[in-house]
Amino acid sequence: MGVFRRSGSRIRLEDYAVESFPVTAGHDDKWLENTKAALASLRHRAQLTGPVVLVLPAHLVLTKLVKAPPVAAAKLRKIIQFEAAQGIPYDLADVVWDSVIASEETDGLMVLLAAAKLAAATSLCAAAQAAGFEPRLILPAPLATLASFRLTPSVSDGPTLVLNLGERSTTLLLVEAGRFFLRTLPFGGNGANRQIASRQDGGREEAGTANAAEALAARLTQEITRTVLHFRRPGGLTPPAHVLLTGGGAQLAGLAEALTGRLRVPVGQLDVLAGIQIANDAAPGGATC
Template identity: 30%
Template sequence: MARTLAGIDIGNGSIRAAEIADSGGRKTPVLTHYAEMTLPEGAVVGGEVREPNTVAAAVRSLWTRGGFTTRHVVLGIGGERVLARDFTVRRAPLAQIRESLQFEARDVLPMAIADAVLDFYPKSEGVSEQGPVVTGLLIAAPKDVVLGNVRAVQAAGLTAADVDLIPFALTRALVTRAGVAGTVAVVDIGAETTTTLVVRDGVVQFVRIVHTGGNAVTGEILKELDSDPATAESIKRELGLRLTDAETADGRQAVEVIANVVRGQLAAIRNTIAYYQNGHADEPVTRVLLTGGGAHLKGLATALGELTRLPVEHVDAFSAVKLGHRLERAGLNGDARHMAVAVGLALGTAA
């Protein structure tokens, strides 16, 4: 019988899950189940579970709604408190490197080793004055954040089989499985965070997570236009950055309010790509892959392309998986634009 796993993406305003069947020798994994639902405000903040009972109840409802068959899940960890930085260690088997991190990384982290969950993601090998070395990304997540998410799904009756970094899940779903070669930037604009990562031939080279996203735009509309949340969200979706779509003075003012926020967000993305480019002139980023709910703001892709002087394209996880018969018949129980993280998490340990 095929083994199945589900990836769970617990965000600030919603929770999403995707179930992937064991490939069974097939080239393309099969997405058998997908569902999403909203979370009450304050249940999750900055990627951290603040109300575990609320989140557990939502997970139980999601499992029923989506008809999931597995209770073994892979959790995604992200947010501004999760660190990913370049780190070089003496060459050794990966298991040995990971065991040594509690000693090797003690002096480079802004948190106590005892309070962190550590991992190492190798990128390349080389030779230093001390001998052979491995360079990679040192990952550090606050232990309370990881355990909070794990306990929430356990309270829902699920088993956390693994915990994975959200940028790695995005890479799997949008780059590696999709067969994207060369050096690309992947930009995921969520409700509260924007994640920018540079990937070269399927290997993550650089990660930056910034605490800003679609909700920052909505919040500025609320403040500047004295609007209510539903109206502010509607204005954001309908107008975006397109001044030509604004037929009234109020509409033009709204576009300017939106643009003031988005300019800062796009500048942060451009600066992240430029920072990488400055140190890797021989490996230039050739295009930007855009995903996440906030990425679909009207005019955003065009503005980002003009700012970075790179081709920008919207991508989703459908290039990494094919739909199972159940989803082909009934359709997705949710928005496909938001599914990349959940799918990538499930792909991480799908055989």
């Protein structure tokens, strides 16, 4: 949890606090229970209060890209409403949903629909309110990843693929100039996270970590290839010139090297802190950016 303020054209981190979930939290459907406990602990320990933006994990969010013709705003809203009713596999009364323009082409728009079950969103807001926070916005994790990337100074020219390796899902975010395409994969870095935790405890050998990195890289490469080909046809997307990793699974030793070997493009880490200012009293050891 972080406290941010605008400082000119940049974002400034004023304060933060961290509460870790159990490593097995993603495997026993106790995500909400652990979230409630974490929020209560943060409120008590860090004395943070006030309005909050909540980020909903990618595995709880349905995203879908739809194409819309270049029409007036009022008509576009009706088209998006129709596409939501057709493309979201639940009654719209049972979900919360919104949309954002992902790209503008000469022949129309690509619109991202994002939806979550109303029960999940309501429970998350209730957990935040019970801990003393006032939810103002729920942001899907893939869009939070996009916001983080846009805050980060560009590593080089050309289209970028950002991989956010969560516990239960992986976000593939393709960004090129002012447009983006994204896809959520139904697997995450859970095995990688267990490898990391075991290595920190001294319980696993390096060979096991290397095998995990190669296996994850192979699976990701297949999905990346499919995704780029899928979006290349309707959107004219250029293959990524480089890849940035983030999320818990990105810490897996050897993963960046394994992906570099398979994708034949540079692979690095998404340095979110490079794009924000950090208050002296918020940085460990007085470090600043």
